[in-house]
Amino acid sequence: KYIFIFDSSNDPFYCSHPNEMLACLPLTIIRDMMQENFEEKITAINCGSAQHVFQNNGEVYVIISSDENETEIFLRRQSQVIFELLNLFNGPSYLPKDNKIKEKQRKLFPLLIDTYFHLCQQKQGFLVDATEKLVLNEDITLQIQQSLYEVAKRIPEATQIFVFVRTKLTASFSKSKSTDLSPSQILLCNIIVQGKFNPKIVQTKKLDIPIADYTDHEAVLQEIANKKKDLSLGKDDSIKIATNTNLNLNLNEIQQTN
Numbered sequence: 001k002y003i004f005i006f007d008s009s010n011d012p013f014y015c016s017h018p019n020e021m022l023a024c025l026p027l028t029i030i031r032d033m034m035q036e037n038f039e040e041k042i043t044a045i046n047c048g049s050a051q052h053v054f055q056n057n058g059e060v061y062v063i064i065s066s067d068e069n070e071t072e073i074f075l076r077r078q079s080q081v082i083f084e085l086l087n088l089f090n091g092p093s094y095l096p097k098d099n100k101i102k103e104k105q106r107k108l109f110p111l112l113i114d115t116y117f118h119l120c121q122q123k124q125g126f127l128v129d130a131t132e133k134l135v136l137n138e139d140i141t142l143q144i145q146q147s148l149y150e151v152a153k154r155i156p157e158a159t160q161i162f163v164f165v166r167t168k169l170t171a172s173f174s175k176s177k178s179t180d181l182s183p184s185q186i187l188l189c190n191i192i193v194q195g196k197f198n199p200k201i202v203q204t205k206k207l208d209i210p211i212a213d214y215t216d217h218e219a220v221l222q223e224i225a226n227k228k229k230d231l232s233l234g235k236d237d238s239i240k241i242a243t244n245t246n247l248n249l250n251l252n253e254i255q256q257t258n
Helices: 020-038 072-093 099-122 138-154 183-197 215-257
Strands: 002-007 012-015 044-047 050-057 060-066 160-165 168-174
Touching: 002 072, 002 099, 012 099, 050 072, 060 072, 072 099, 072 183, 099 183, 138 160, 138 168, 160 183
Parallel strands: none
Antiparallel strands: 002 012, 002 060, 044 050, 050 060, 160 168
16 A cells, blocks of 8 residues: 655655655656546546556545455545545645655644554454543542643643554543533544654665666667668668769760761
């Protein structure tokens, strides 16, 4: 499975494919060709066992290519989570404008996305966008809640605090008048925590594409060039010889007539 994130100018922000431009350009060319020539917006393409799902918000595009027999709906939900992560960091523009911030996020997002896809394969909660809770006994729960209250007093700008045991939500604390987070937003927080402290990096091998080597063919190419030259010279010489022969024959005829 490969993920591509790029803007309207086809500048890749994130790509899990080892040869990002080689893989990204054909997909974007197909998208642009269909849009310009047929006014059709591509949402998905099936190529044998591989499925490519396209999704865009504004000028930002996400393509997920998978041959893992996953449904288009599932892949589209995963691309939506990627957009939600981008929105959480950068707002409705999805991609940062500042180059320094963009370079930092290019290092961070591979950890977040790889961790998210790994959790989808390993944890049912991430697969169905649900928040799993770890139920503890009442005494431990009260102690955790009291600790969160003390932490909240020391951090005035914090409005909500969550405690996770691995991927399970253990406790939370919300200040008064704070907006409750939806399960989807808690899921994003969980992804960020896991990507920061327990990242799962997908290793991809660099593909070495051989470059054509014509050094062994130089002698052959030179021989072909020489043959072409000889042939052109031979043709001209034959014309000259034929012309001279005709002239000699005409002179002999004239002399015999005289």
